[in-house]
Amino acid sequence: MASGAKLYLPLNYEPGPESPTFSTPAGGLPGTLFVQDAILRGTAPTTPGVYPISVTATVSGTGSGTTRFSLVVLPAFKAAHPGTGQVRLNDGGNCLETAGSAARIARCSARTQQKWDFVPGGGLSGAGQLKSGRKCLAIGSGSGNGAKAGIQSCSASARQQWTYAGSDHLRNAGTGLCLDIRGGATSGKQAVEWTCGSASGWVLPGAPVLAGVAGRCLNDPGASSTAGTHIEVSSCSSAAGQRWTSQANGTLTIAGKCLAVNGSSMLDEAAIVLARCSGKAPQKWLRGPNDELMNANSGRCLADPANSSVSGTRLIQDDCYSLPGEDWVIS
Numbered sequence: 001m002a003s004g005a006k007l008y009l010p011l012n013y014e015p016g017p018e019s020p021t022f023s024t025p026a027g028g029l030p031g032t033l034f035v036q037d038a039i040l041r042g043t044a045p046t047t048p049g050v051y052p053i054s055v056t057a058t059v060s061g062t063g064s065g066t067t068r069f070s071l072v073v074l075p076a077f078k079a080a081h082p083g084t085g086q087v088r089l090n091d092g093g094n095c096l097e098t099a100g101s102a103a104r105i106a107r108c109s110a111r112t113q114q115k116w117d118f119v120p121g122g123g124l125s126g127a128g129q130l131k132s133g134r135k136c137l138a139i140g141s142g143s144g145n146g147a148k149a150g151i152q153s154c155s156a157s158a159r160q161q162w163t164y165a166g167s168d169h170l171r172n173a174g175t176g177l178c179l180d181i182r183g184g185a186t187s188g189k190q191a192v193e194w195t196c197g198s199a200s201g202w203v204l205p206g207a208p209v210l211a212g213v214a215g216r217c218l219n220d221p222g223a224s225s226t227a228g229t230h231i232e233v234s235s236c237s238s239a240a241g242q243r244w245t246s247q248a249n250g251t252l253t254i255a256g257k258c259l260a261v262n263g264s265s266m267l268d269e270a271a272i273v274l275a276r277c278s279g280k281a282p283q284k285w286l287r288g289p290n291d292e293l294m295n296a297n298s299g300r301c302l303a304d305p306a307n308s309s310v311s312g313t314r315l316i317q318d319d320c321y322s323l324p325g326e327d328w329v330i331s
Contacts, residue, residue, distance in 0.1 A: 007033060009040040011067070013057055020057035020064075029053060030071065048075040048214050050307070050323060074324060075214035081238040082119045083207025087130065090168060090201035090248045094185045098132045103149040103191040105181055118164070118204050120329055127163045127173050129154060136160040137179075139172050139193050149179060149191040164330055165287075168201035168248045204330075206243030208236050209252070212327030213309050217242050218252075218259075220274065221312075225255035228262075229274040233304045233325075234311040246330050250284035250296065251277060258283040259302075261317050266298045269305075272315040290322040291329055301326045 013020060022035040029035075030051040033042040045051060051071040058064035086108055087096040095108040096116065108114065113132070120128035130137040135151040138160045142148060154160065158174035165171045170179040178199035180192055193199075209218035211233055219234035223241040236242065245253050252259040260275035264282040275283060281297035288294045293302040295317055303318040304325030320326060 004031075004046045005044045007041060007044055007071075011035065011038045011040060011055060011057070013038070016059065018059050018062070020059045023056045023058065025054050033071075044071065044073050048073050048324065070323075072212075072323060074212050074327060081208055081236060081242070082117045083205035083243070084115065084117050085205030086114050087116050087118075087205070088203040089181060089185055090203065091185050094181075094187065096137075096179075096191060096202070098135070098151050099188075101150045101152070103137055103151060105185060105189055105191065106187045116205065118162075118207060120210070127161045129160050130162055130170075137162065139175055139177075143175055145177065145192075145194050146182075147175070147177075147193050149193060164204060164246065165196065168203060168246065169196050169199055170202050171196055201248045203245060203247065206245045206254070207330070208242045209244050210236065210329040211304055212324035213304055213307050216304070216309060216311075218244060218315075218328070219311075220254050223255055224274065225257055227257060227274055227276050229257075230314045231259060231272045231274065232311070232315060233308065233313050244330070249279055250286065251279070252285055252293075252330075253277065259285065261295050261298060261300075264297060265317070266300075268300065268318050269316045270298075270300075272302060272317065288320060288322075290327060292320050292322065292326050293328050294320060302328060 024035060031043050031045040035055055053071050054068050056064050056066040089105055093108060094105040095114045096103060097106050097113040117131045118128060132151055136154040138152050139147050140150050161173035163171045172193055175193055177193040178196040180194035180199040181189055211217060215236055216233045217236040219232050220241040221232060247253055257274040258277040260273055260283040262271040262273045284296035285293040286296055298317055300317040301320040303316050305316055307323055307325035
C-alpha cells in the first residue's frame with residue numbers, strides 16, 4: 001500500500017458463543033494503526049518498508065490465538081526520467097500524433113507531433129499521463145465506445161490518466177475503456193476509446209521499469225546487447241541501459257535482447273539475464289495482482305533479493321510474495 005494510506009481490514013475469526021477481545025504488542029502497531037471492533041484501521045507509516053503486524057484474539061476461559069503478517073508500504077512510483085518518443089500502434093508502421101486538439105494515427109516519422117512522454121502518476125497501477133509538449137492525451141466530454149481522444153491542458157482529471165495494461169492496452173482511468181483505432185489503420189484516422197477486449201495494442205517509448213524499492217530501476221549494465229548479461233537493480237537514471245520496451249507478446253526488450261530466466265529454469269533464485277528473443281515462455285512476463293512481473297514459464301516473480309537498495313544487485317526469480325523487491329511499474 002502507499003505510504004500514509006488509510007487502512008480498513010476486518011479481522012476474521014471462527015464464530016462462537018463469545019466474541020474475542022483483541023490486543024496488540026506493547027509497543028503498538030506501526031503508523032497510527034489500531035484494532036477496534038475486530039477491524040484493523042488507521043493510517044499506514046509514511047516511510048516505505050516492510051512492517052510486521054501482530055494481533056492476538058482472546059476468549060476468557062478458553063484461550064488465545066495470534067495472527068502475524070507483514071504490511072508492505074511502497075514509495076511513490078514517479079518517473080524522474082520518463083520515456084520519450086513514439087507511441088506505436090501494434091501494426092508496426094503507424095504512430096499516435098497530435099493534430100490540433102485531436103489525436104490520430106499517421107505513418108511513424110520524426111515529426112514533433114509524434115513525440116510523447118509517458119509519466120506515471122505515482123501509484124502502483126502505473127497510471128499516468130501521456131504528454132505532448134505541455135498538453136495531455138485525454139478522453140474529452142464524450143464517453144462510451146467511440147468517444148474521441150484528443151489533447152488538452154494537463155490537469156488532475158482521471159480522463160487524462162492512462163494505465164499500460166495487459167495486451168499492451170492503454171486504459172483510461174476515467175472511463176475504463178482503452179485507446180483504439182477502429183477498422184483499418186488509415187493515416188489520419190481519429191483515435192477513440194473502445195471496450196478493452198477488442199481495442200488496439202500500443203508500444204510505449206523505451207523507459208525505466210520502476211522497482212518497489214525506492215529510487216531503484218531495472219538495469220542492463222553498460223547497456224549491453226550481449227546474451228547472458230546479468231540484469232540488476234540500480235539507481236534510476238536516463239541511461240540507455242534503463243530504456244526498456246514492453247512488447248505485445250509479453251516480452252521486455254532492450255538493445256535488441258529480451259529479459260529472460262537463465263536456462264529456462266523453474267527454480268527459485270535462478271538468474272535473470274538478457275537472451276536472444278525467441279518469443280518462448282521463459283522470456284514472457286505476466287502482470288500479477290500487485291504489479292509483480294511473473295514469468296510465464298516458471299510462475300515465479302522477477303525479484304530484487306532481500307529488497308536490496310544496493311546498485312548492482314543481480315536480479316533473480318523467486319516465489320511471489322508481493323514484497324517491494326517484487327513490485328514493478330513499467331513506465
